[in-house]
Amino acid sequence: MEDQNNNNNNNNKNPSKKDIPKIGPKLQNNKQCNKKVQNSALTYLSTSKMEQEEILKEKKLQKAKKNLKLGFASGQISCESQTDKENFMEDNKQEIAFYEEQSNIMEENEDDSFYNEEDNQQIAKNFTNDKIRDRQWKYNQVYGDYEDFNLLSQEVDLSNCLKNHKIPSILRSKMADWMIEVFGNYKQTSSDKTYFRAVGLLDLFFKKQTKKLVESDVHLFGIAAMFLATKQEDISHISLDDIVEKVGHNKFIEKKIREAEYEILKTVEMKIDFPTTHTYLTRYLYKIFSSETNQTILQLTHFSLYILKQCVHDDKLLEYKSHILAFSAIVVSLKVYFSNLKGDSISPYNDLIQQEVSIMEKMFELICQSEHQNAQDCIKRVNNFVFSFNERYPELKNLEKFHN
Template identity: 90%
Template sequence: MLHYIFNYFITIQIITTNQYLFNNQLQNQKKQQIIQKNLLLANNLNTIDFVIKQMEDQNNNNNNNNNKNPNKKDIPKIGPKLQNNKQCNKKSQNSALMFLSTSKMEQEEILKEKKLEKAKKNLKIGFTSGQIICESQIDKENFMEDDKQEIAFYEEQQNIMEEDEDDSFDSEEGNQQIGQHFNSDKLRDRQWRYNQLYGDYEDLNLLNQEVDLSNCLKNHKIPSILRSKMVDWMIEVFGNYKQTSSDKTYFRAVGLLDLFFKKQTKKLVESDVHLFGIAAMFLATKQEDISHISLDDIVEKVGHNKFTEKKIREAEYEILRIVDMKIDFPTTHTYLNRYLYKIFSSETNQTILQLTHFSLYILKQCVHDDKLLDYKSHILAFSAIVVSLKVYFSNLKGDSISPYNDLIQQEVQIMEKMFELISQSEHQNAKECIQRVNNFVFSFNQRYPELRNLEKFHY
């Protein structure tokens, strides 16, 4: 009898295992079909169109599944989870960094405020003869139970800090104990949330500080080619001061000049470009460089004694007055670095360095054309990175060693990450900008055959 029972259970186990393997095989087949379908779509369509369409479909599915806030406004974002800022803001009050930097008394006050907010949601309060009556029968111990573990954790952290002040952790055992506490999952999770929130707010602040440079030459009698020559000449000037100046200084100078043109109501003429271009470079080097270009060099080596010190200082003052002293606004270079960090973090392998270098080269080409400034600075920087990625993958596809389908899949994945950095409402605008940047880059030498400073000093 036992033999039959044993055989029965063995048979059931075999059937269950086979069913599991069969289901797993079906799931793998479905995944492969989806991957193949996506590869075919991406191969037939433009990769960017495919990514935008895929993200729109995903967003529509999410909206259908979650109709709690159908009238929710589309909040501009660069970093992930920006639309959850309000929720993250409440969570940030419990951040480990906040607790570790405050005294024990302050910690207790913060926890009390948190409990009071929680109580207001759960309690209905009425007033009778000057006494507060709680209509709901909520036990205080149940109310505080959620925070007991949290309080104990932070008290333990505070004790560690106090012991550390008394130099009681000089031993290896003490150092190991500190390491265990600060490597705990709770603390790491809270630090990650804090860093994530800080990063999202930094991205939002960059968007809020963005300046409008569109139609900067509209009110002036300055031809577009003259501005392009000035922008190209700035590359030569800062290229001769590589030990002290950087690309950041160059983009600051270009941005200051364009913002001055944009905000200046007085009509400027061609002869003004040279003077205000020099003044913008002088302001930029003082703003960005540790050891800035001296005024003597600006007058003699940069301006070739065409303008006196007094004239340059007057032009410098005029720029500061027109831009209302706000010269620390984010430039296209700021957004370029931010996006590259978001995608590649702090990785520094050869491929990423090449992509960074090429993206910077494309962005320098773009600022030659004042028409491309009609797009927002962060969209222009975003487009420069996307074009550099497309060129990179296009070159790889020409290599017969690399599997074509794998490259398509990698390109789709990285493009998805890129388009997650901007709000969905900007996808179509970004697509147009990418197309214009792509066309401009490959026709740059035909448009500006005489401007060779970028090619000379960038490589």
């Protein structure tokens, strides 16, 4: 009895399959496609549009040939010789091959009699899940590549944003930390998108502003950036009265904030809808993990956001492009996750290591090969920064306080 209990306890400590993040349908591992019908469905979902059309064409042609054979056997189709039969099939190939809709072809199980009932139920369940994910696959095929190109083409350069100003780096870090507190007090209406938009607007303004700014300008333009961000991202934005009284504590009158807001818009040439690091973060998480919402994916998303908010405090990390910084935040969160998972387990790590390597490989497929070295450097910088954040900024506690 004791041995049995020990075995049960050991099994509970071992990481289950639910603990391992699932890769999205576009990046499915072909090794998972072992059974006949499951392999057919997943192969269809993971191929390109051109390959998909070829698969459908071949399946429809096989179906048509099968029906023709039945027609010949039953006497419904009569030909004098075998040559006539072949000619008949060749002449009518296109018409017959496309007589059935795509959905009916894909849902058909040609022959599953060699599976037992339990296998058939599992195959049906997997196939149903693939049908649900088919909408995302179609989106990625039709719009995904265009959206990726569009996001990268709109990316803004924020490197050395304080170079032309008399603003110390620590003051900008304090402003980024204070913004967390401000939006944290409006968490029912504001979101992480609003926070990253506000910080991005302020950095872009610093980058493009030709006038030399000083320390006293940071507070005013920080408030104006938050006001712009909440009006752009929030359905119910923070009112100007609250901006003046609760956020600014009446330090600046409405006119002053309006003037600072206009100055930002003029400096950035009204281009305030550029993709932020948060935009790329959510994009990559969606592409690698699909629409999965299990507890593990939620934890990874939460931790990735936390790391990215940490990175926002350091203007030196802005020398990396926004999409590389977001990419690095996800990779570091994955590394920490798998490291903790291995530490909690007493079983061999082979399966976990294989799964970790697989996901990391899929992650690097999301960026072009020419950026791999730059991404590796950024990952190291981010990893070191994350574990030294409290030492660098011992007084900045709003991230820990408000990132629930």
